[in-house]
Amino acid sequence: LALLDLEDAGGDRFWAPTPGGDGPPRLFGGGVAAQALAAACRTVPEERPPHSLHGYFIRPGRPGVPLELVVERTRDGRSFTTRHVTAIQDSKAIFNLTASFHGAEPGTDWQEAVPELPPLPGDEEDRAAIGPAGLMEIFRAVWRSSPFELRPVRPGPSLVPHPCWVRLAEPIGPDPALQACALTFVSDMGVVVSARAPQDRGRRAPMASIDHAVWFHRPFDVAEWHLFSVDPVSNYGARGLARASLHSSDGRLVASIAQEVLMRP
Amino acid sequence: LALLDLEDAGGDRFWAPTPGGDGPPRLFGGGVAAQALAAACRTVPEERPPHSLHGYFIRPGRPGVPLELVVERTRDGRSFTTRHVTAIQDSKAIFNLTASFHGAEPGTDWQEAVPELPPLPGDEEDRAAIGPAGLMEIFRAVWRSSPFELRPVRPGPSLVPHPCWVRLAEPIGPDPALQACALTFVSDMGVVVSARAPQDRGRRAPMASIDHAVWFHRPFDVAEWHLFSVDPVSNYGARGLARASLHSSDGRLVASIAQEVLMRP
Numbered sequence: 001l002a003l004l005d006l007e008d009a010g011g012d013r014f015w016a017p018t019p020g021g022d023g024p025p026r027l028f029g030g031g032v033a034a035q036a037l038a039a040a041c042r043t044v045p046e047e048r049p050p051h052s053l054h055g056y057f058i059r060p061g062r063p064g065v066p067l068e069l070v071v072e073r074t075r076d077g078r079s080f081t082t083r084h085v086t087a088i089q090d091s092k093a094i095f096n097l098t099a100s101f102h103g104a105e106p107g108t109d110w111q112e113a114v115p116e117l118p119p120l121p122g123d124e125e126d127r128a129a130i131g132p133a134g135l136m137e138i139f140r141a142v143w144r145s146s147p148f149e150l151r152p153v154r155p156g157p158s159l160v161p162h163p164c165w166v167r168l169a170e171p172i173g174p175d176p177a178l179q180a181c182a183l184t185f186v187s188d189m190g191v192v193v194s195a196r197a198p199q200d201r202g203r204r205a206p207m208a209s210i211d212h213a214v215w216f217h218r219p220f221d222v223a224e225w226h227l228f229s230v231d232p233v234s235n236y237g238a239r240g241l242a243r244a245s246l247h248s249s250d251g252r253l254v255a256s257i258a259q260e261v262l263m264r265p
Numbered sequence: 266l267a268l269l270d271l272e273d274a275g276g277d278r279f280w281a282p283t284p285g286g287d288g289p290p291r292l293f294g295g296g297v298a299a300q301a302l303a304a305a306c307r308t309v310p311e312e313r314p315p316h317s318l319h320g321y322f323i324r325p326g327r328p329g330v331p332l333e334l335v336v337e338r339t340r341d342g343r344s345f346t347t348r349h350v351t352a353i354q355d356s357k358a359i360f361n362l363t364a365s366f367h368g369a370e371p372g373t374d375w376q377e378a379v380p381e382l383p384p385l386p387g388d389e390e391d392r393a394a395i396g397p398a399g400l401m402e403i404f405r406a407v408w409r410s411s412p413f414e415l416r417p418v419r420p421g422p423s424l425v426p427h428p429c430w431v432r433l434a435e436p437i438g439p440d441p442a443l444q445a446c447a448l449t450f451v452s453d454m455g456v457v458v459s460a461r462a463p464q465d466r467g468r469r470a471p472m473a474s475i476d477h478a479v480w481f482h483r484p485f486d487v488a489e490w491h492l493f494s495v496d497p498v499s500n501y502g503a504r505g506l507a508r509a510s511l512h513s514s515d516g517r518l519v520a521s522i523a524q525e526v527l528m529r530p
Contacts, residue, residue, distance in 0.1 A: 051504060052476060052525055054319035056363050058340050058347050074358055075323050079527075080475070082323050084349075084361065093339055096349065096363060098321050100475060105503035107530055110462030112498055197375030210345070210365060211317060213478055215506050215525055217499045233377055234482045234518050238370035239316060241480050241521055243508075253499050256506055258523055260317055260480055262344075265372055 001172065003031055004038045004181050012071040014039045016087075019063045023145065027061030029095075029209045030188030032087055034181045036097045039069035040083035041177040048081055048101040049176035052215045053184065055097035057208065065089045079103070111217070114251040120225055121151035121165050148186050153227075160201055161190040162230040162244070171223040182222045183246065187214050187257045194230035195242035195261040210239065210260040220246075220254035230257075238264050266437065268296055269303045269446055277336040279304045281352075284328045288410065292326030294360075294474045295453030297352055299446045301362045304334035305348035306442040313346055313366040314441035318449065319478045320362035330354045339363070344370075376482070379516040385490055386416035386430050413451050418492075425466055426455040427495040427509070436488040447487045448511065452479050452522045459495035460507035460526040475504065475525040485511075485519035495522075503529050 006014040016035040018027060033055055041050060061067070067089055074082040081101040086093050151165040166186055172178055192207045220226070230244040244257035271279040281300040283292060298320055306315060326332070332354055339347040346366040351358050416430040431451055437443055457472045485491070495509040509522035 051502075054321070054363070054476060054478060056319070056339075056347055056365060059342075074321075074361065077324070082321055082361075096339065096347075098319070098361060098363070100321060102502075102504065105529070107503035107528065108462050108465050108500045110464070110497070110500040112496070197373050199375070200373050211319060213319060213523065215499075215523075217501050217504075217506065231377070232375070233521055234480075235373045235375040236482050237316075237367075238372035239367065239482075241482065256498055256523075258478065258480075258521075263372065264370070 003035060003185070004178070006035065006039055006042065006069065008042070009068070012043055012073065014042065014069040014071070016067040016069055018061070018065060018067050021064035023063055025063070027063060028188070029057055029212065030185045032061050032067070032095045033097060033188060033212055034185040035067065036069055036085040036087050036095060037099055037184050038181045039071050040085050040097070040099045041181065043071050043073060043083060044081050044101045046175070046177065048103045050099050050180045050216060051102045052213070053097050053099040054211070054213045055095060056211045057095055059092060059094040061094045062089060074098070111253040114247065114253070115227070115229060117227060117247065117249070117251055118153045120249055146185070146189070148189070160194045162194045162228060164228050165225045166228045167225045168222040174221070176219065179220060179222055180216050183216065183220070183255055184214055186222070186228070187244070187246070187255065188212060188259070191230055191242050191244055191257070191259045192261045195232050195240040195259065196263060197232060197235040197240070200235070200263075206262070206264050208262045210262055213258045215256045216254070217256065218252050218254050220248060225249050226254065235263065238262060268300060268450070269443070271300065271304055271307065271334065273307070274333070277308055277338065279307065279334040279336070281332040281334055283326070283330060283332050286329035288328055290328070292328060293453070294322055294477065295450045297326050297332070297360045298362060298453060298477055299450040300332065301334055301350040301352050301360060302364055302449050303446045304336050305350050305362070305364045306446065308336050308338060308348060309346050309366045311440070311442065313368045315364050315445045315481060316367045317478070317480045318362050318364040319476070320360060321476045322360055322474045324357060324359045326359045327354060344368070376518040379512065379518070380492070380494060382492060382512065382514070382516055383418045385514055411450070411454070413454070425459045427459045427493060429493050430490045431493045432490045433487040439486070441484065444485060444487055445481050448481065448485070448520055449479055451487070451493070452509070452511070452520065453477060453524070456495055456507050456509055456522070456524045457526045460497050460505040460524065461528060462497060462500040462505070465500070471527070471529050473527045475527055478523045480521045481519070482521065483517050483519050485513060490514050491519065500528065503527060
């Protein structure tokens, strides 16, 4: 929540807190995306929560450098609101995002076939269940410093964390906009590794998120367990596309995610 | 090609041709997206073609009204270029788009399992094969006024055109940027109808594209036949998400598409 505590600088500009320089060398992309979405939400009425966002990671974000979020009120329509946000460090855009907002309306409730839902994690397990080896050490560090709990579905050492059960460690209440920001944070976690072709998943190689899209389909509570599944779609020309989904423990599809990743050989 | 013949107004602003007011009451979204991408391409070196775009349809586009495209040069990086484009009619944004550009790099060539490829259409068939009834009349009109040929894989009357084979009726040469603009045009065709839950596909009800994302994975020639497949992911709260893909006739995944649609009951 501290991450989303933006300081209003007037004129639809906000200052976002960034971690100090003693942590990872880059800002976590999901954190910047969540902050940009939070800035957009500050300019939209509460009864119209975000239903989707599309963003690009333009430059690496640096810890310890002030992060400014500039919101453009693209449109306030009868049913939809559109906002464009630019995240800036040292006068340079590091991330941009367009988000769309829509109130509740009736409609058909249908979703594609639910994946097989593994049993929910038991209370006795802890984050150490992720496994000790390989690339996962990096992700363990990220997850451990994050407000989310992670329980990979496949036990033991694994180079990729997905599929896994995730939940926010502390409840944050029912506000759909805040819930969407929290889900945006977790939606970027470990997707880069999972975007690799199966035969390349063990490689330690430079990887970076290029873009990020999230569609929030149904109401949810990130403090409940959700199954986070990621599947690669294509790897070619040093880029890879991954699709991800978050299902509630009773199988409702609450969000879909797409991310393209730079993955050099 | 006439659609993509933009007039340079200086300062990274362009005027795009729009059809006259005697056709459909709204501009075709794929056409506006293709024009916005073409404007972005005019500001990027030829050796760095577009690899992805994310856009939002903000207001309905009106035929017969001048369309201005304003390009923001977000970043010219060592490996990637980012552009943001706003499409404007009467001083109001009707569409925005962020596109990313990347030159060829080596990397793993892998893709998810290829769908079963139906036989290529024979030369003796023509566009009338789409079938005479239902909603398809609307789409027949759109397709007939478009530069693309369409051959649905399932013969006879059908309310949705997908899956289908598509190709541009005339070759346009090898320029990857022009190819990407042409693919963007077709990537929006008929997706709205195919985003409906299976049980709702016969409904005549208000529908409109909300957003649109395209990832160009591999080199392609839109003048060759490509299999255009669209599958609904979720319908809820009057919105539906669809995912689509374009495969070459030898099964290479050339593009992935995602689109959310407003679908009132």
